[in-house]
Amino acid sequence: MSRSSRTLRGHGSARRQRQRVWRSSHSAATAQQRRLKKKMKMKMKLWRRQRKPGTTTPTRGKGSATTKLRQMATTPTPCRSTLLTRPHKAAEKAKQASLKTNGNQHDEEAGRERVSDGETFAPGAFDILANRADDEDDEVDVSAWEELELSTKILDSLAKLKFSRPTTIQALTIPEITAGRDVIGKASTGSGKTLAFGIPIVESYIASPKTSKDAKDKVPLALIIAPTRELAHQITAHLVALCAKGDFVAPSIASVTGGLAVQKQRRQLEKADIVVGTPGRLWEVISSGQGLLHKLKQIRYLVVDEADRLLSQGNYKELGEILKILDKDDAAAEEGPEIDAAPEVERQTLVFSATFQKGLQQKLAGKAKAGSGDLMNNQQSMEYLLKKLKFREDKPKFIDANPSSQMASKLKEGLIECAGTEKDLYLYSLLMFHPKKRALIFTNSISAVRRLTPFLQNLQLPAVPLHSSMVQKARLRSIERFKERPGSILVATDVAARGLDIPQVDLVIHYHLPRAADTYVHRSGRTARAEASGASILICAPEEVAGVRRLIAKVHSRADEAPKSRKTAYFIRTLDIDRRIVARLKPRATISKKLADTVIAKEKKHSNNDVMRQAAEDLGVDYDSEEFEKEAKGKKGRGTGRKKKEKEASEMTKAEQQALRHELRGLLSQRINTGVSARYLTSGGIDVEALMAGDGNMEFLGNVDGLGFDDD
Numbered sequence: 001m002s003r004s005s006r007t008l009r010g011h012g013s014a015r016r017q018r019q020r021v022w023r024s025s026h027s028a029a030t031a032q033q034r035r036l037k038k039k040m041k042m043k044m045k046l047w048r049r050q051r052k053p054g055t056t057t058p059t060r061g062k063g064s065a066t067t068k069l070r071q072m073a074t075t076p077t078p079c080r081s082t083l084l085t086r087p088h089k090a091a092e093k094a095k096q097a098s099l100k101t102n103g104n105q106h107d108e109e110a111g112r113e114r115v116s117d118g119e120t121f122a123p124g125a126f127d128i129l130a131n132r133a134d135d136e137d138d139e140v141d142v143s144a145w146e147e148l149e150l151s152t153k154i155l156d157s158l159a160k161l162k163f164s165r166p167t168t169i170q171a172l173t174i175p176e177i178t179a180g181r182d183v184i185g186k187a188s189t190g191s192g193k194t195l196a197f198g199i200p201i202v203e204s205y206i207a208s209p210k211t212s213k214d215a216k217d218k219v220p221l222a223l224i225i226a227p228t229r230e231l232a233h234q235i236t237a238h239l240v241a242l243c244a245k246g247d248f249v250a251p252s253i254a255s256v257t258g259g260l261a262v263q264k265q266r267r268q269l270e271k272a273d274i275v276v277g278t279p280g281r282l283w284e285v286i287s288s289g290q291g292l293l294h295k296l297k298q299i300r301y302l303v304v305d306e307a308d309r310l311l312s313q314g315n316y317k318e319l320g321e322i323l324k325i326l327d328k329d330d331a332a333a334e335e336g337p338e339i340d341a342a343p344e345v346e347r348q349t350l351v352f353s354a355t356f357q358k359g360l361q362q363k364l365a366g367k368a369k370a371g372s373g374d375l376m377n378n379q380q381s382m383e384y385l386l387k388k389l390k391f392r393e394d395k396p397k398f399i400d401a402n403p404s405s406q407m408a409s410k411l412k413e414g415l416i417e418c419a420g421t422e423k424d425l426y427l428y429s430l431l432m433f434h435p436k437k438r439a440l441i442f443t444n445s446i447s448a449v450r451r452l453t454p455f456l457q458n459l460q461l462p463a464v465p466l467h468s469s470m471v472q473k474a475r476l477r478s479i480e481r482f483k484e485r486p487g488s489i490l491v492a493t494d495v496a497a498r499g500l501d502i503p504q505v506d507l508v509i510h511y512h513l514p515r516a517a518d519t520y521v522h523r524s525g526r527t528a529r530a531e532a533s534g535a536s537i538l539i540c541a542p543e544e545v546a547g548v549r550r551l552i553a554k555v556h557s558r559a560d561e562a563p564k565s566r567k568t569a570y571f572i573r574t575l576d577i578d579r580r581i582v583a584r585l586k587p588r589a590t591i592s593k594k595l596a597d598t599v600i601a602k603e604k605k606h607s608n609n610d611v612m613r614q615a616a617e618d619l620g621v622d623y624d625s626e627e628f629e630k631e632a633k634g635k636k637g638r639g640t641g642r643k644k645k646e647k648e649a650s651e652m653t654k655a656e657q658q659a660l661r662h663e664l665r666g667l668l669s670q671r672i673n674t675g676v677s678a679r680y681l682t683s684g685g686i687d688v689e690a691l692m693a694g695d696g697n698m699e700f701l702g703n704v705d706g707l708g709f710d711d712d
């Protein structure tokens with residue numbers, strides 16, 4: 001050995017010796033550092049893997065970072081006040097991160113878990129059931145489900161969800177679906193229809209042999225079609241929750257809806273076991289890829305949720321195309337080359353809704369009188385569905401879980417009459433009469449949503465908007481906010497009318513009269529869900545009252561069963577509202593409306609200018625907005641009054657707006673009492689603080705409890 005190498009070795013061994021000494025003296029700290037380093041490395045690895053689309057998360061040892069992250073994602077720190085609706089923040093973050101790329105992964109054999117291709121939906125907005133399943137210690141007795149002969153794996157999941165017994169529609173439909181029958185299921189809003197078809201589909205998935213892990217060869221088991229993006233995401237979330245804690249390899253669920261990247265959805269659909277989607281996007285994805293179509297022709301379950309809406313005129317186009325193309329294989333198989341023919345499959349068709357009567361969809365503006373024979377009974381509904389859908393059986397099983405009513409049993413209905421021009425004021429008053437209640441306000445137009453949201457926000461009410469022109473992320477954010485904050489207000493178009501399942505919605509307000517009776521049923525069904533109670537209140541202008549009575553009669557009378565005398569006997573309750581209080585709220589509402597109108601008018605002017613400028617540019621002419629307005633002046637016609645108001649609003653200066661805001665702040669800090677003396681107010685009997693904060697107070701506002709609902 002040469003000197004130099006000896007020296008080197010010597011140095012090396014001396015260094016190792018020094019390291020040994022150092023290590024032994026710092027062993028505890030070093031071990032901890034090493035653990036931390038390892039943990040960080042794993043987290044980084046996991047993070048990198050999650051950023052890669054289509055990758056899965058391998059299961060590690062019990063205490064690994066991966067497992068801990070997953071545990072964080074699914075087990076929120078118990079927090080009494082937020083447990084039901086809101087997981088711990090860190091858990092939420094981890095859950096979002098984990099679901100964002102891979103879904104909540106867990107696979108028994110391959111050490112992987114597969115629940116949903118989460119990037120297609122935002123679990124945060126719809127994870128109500130998932131949160132419910134988090135408190136594992138609190139499982140319930142599920143013996144009431146035994147008659148349905150479900151697997152222990154599903155029973156276990158139901159226990160974790162704390163669903164102690166099936167709802168009526170579940171008890172009636174699950175055995176039929178399991179027995180292989182085509183089913184048409186009708187049950188009132190909020191009665192658990194999603195799991196009525198979800199449980200048998202997941203059962204079937206558990207029981208079926210897992211063929212291929214290769215996306216290329218994978219065939220989906222079920223295709224579930226829903227009318228809106230939100231509903232599709234929610235169905236996905238409900239199925240994810242059912243599978244998340246089950247002791248089985250969970251299915252891969254793809255949510256295929258508009259507003260998200262098509263390419264990604266196509267890839268997710270390729271490897272999905274269950275596909276949930278809206279007709280438009282499904283059609284776009286299916287029709288562009290021959291391979292996908294071939295796969296979807298082999299599904300074992302086709303579910304049409306909110307079927308009456310999907311099959312109605314104006315909505316049927318894309319669903320009709322999907323159904324046609326799914327059914328086409330029979331003929332193609334005979335004529336086309338062998339390679340194009342999909343194998344014969346016995347597809348079960350499952351159809352669900354709370355409303356099947358065609359009459360409910362007729363516009364209220366029509367002259368049809370209630371009970372005039374335009375309602376379909378179950379037999380007629382079935383004939384109608386048979387025409388639209390290709391069932392496997394000649395006669396599918398029609399199950400009507402609530403033949404006497406399609407409205408939730410604990411729903412209270414009422415109307416408030418006011419001048420058409422005072423609807424904003426009455427809406428505000430109604431919300432003040434129901435302080436801190438979670439309320440959903442329905443309008444018939446996007447512009448009304450755009451106007452009412454700032455109107456309420458100016459009045460310090462926590463309002464968020466929802467309509468179809470919003471980008472998907474904003475739509476989901478609104479729902480999430482509405483779900484998270486108690487006492488929040490969602491101002492929405494009918495995009496929120498069907499299927500949306502948000503717990504503890506106390507109040508549904510129809511700012512605009514629904515255009516058809518079925519819309520009234522579904523809007524009202526956003527409250528009083530799952531045996532909870534709630535109220536549905538229409539704000540009506542005097543000229544609308546006749547339409548409302550017709551609508552209510554349609555909803556409550558049974559054309560086939562009710563005696564003639566009773567068909568029009570149902571009158572909706574007119575609610576008393578203390579008009580003195582309304583009058584005192586008026587100055588606030590007027591200023592807030594002015595401010596909201598100003599913002600809208602300025603935005604409109606801005607976008608009009610952009611359009612005109614673009615048009616002028618295209619034509620190669622100069623555009624001067626002031627000159628253009630001058631020319632338009634003097635021309636009189638329809639809408640000039642409105643335009644003048646809009647112009648005035650758009651021209652309000654910043655200083656004027658500021659002054660109005662200041663005035664409104666002053667008004668909001670003042671008391672609105674009904675003759676109660678100020679001394680009484682300060683004597684401690686009333687929560688003045690809450691009133692000052694604009695939170696409302698029953699006593700302060702007068703005796704308004706229940707607005708007369710309680711004298712029933």
Ligand SMILES: Nc1ncnc2c1ncn2[C@@H]1O[C@H](COP(=O)(O)OP(=O)(O)OP(=O)(O)O)[C@@H](O)[C@H]1O
Pocket residue numbers: 129162163164165166167170187188189190191192193194195353354498499500501525526529530
């Ligand atoms: N067996 C059960 N026990 C208790 N709650 C249940 C049960 N099944 C479902 N639920 C809950 O009931 C609520 C309503 O369910 P779901 O959204 O499926 O109703 P729906 O009948 O589809 O309503 P809609 O007609 O409005 O779409 C959900 O929050 C769901 O978690």
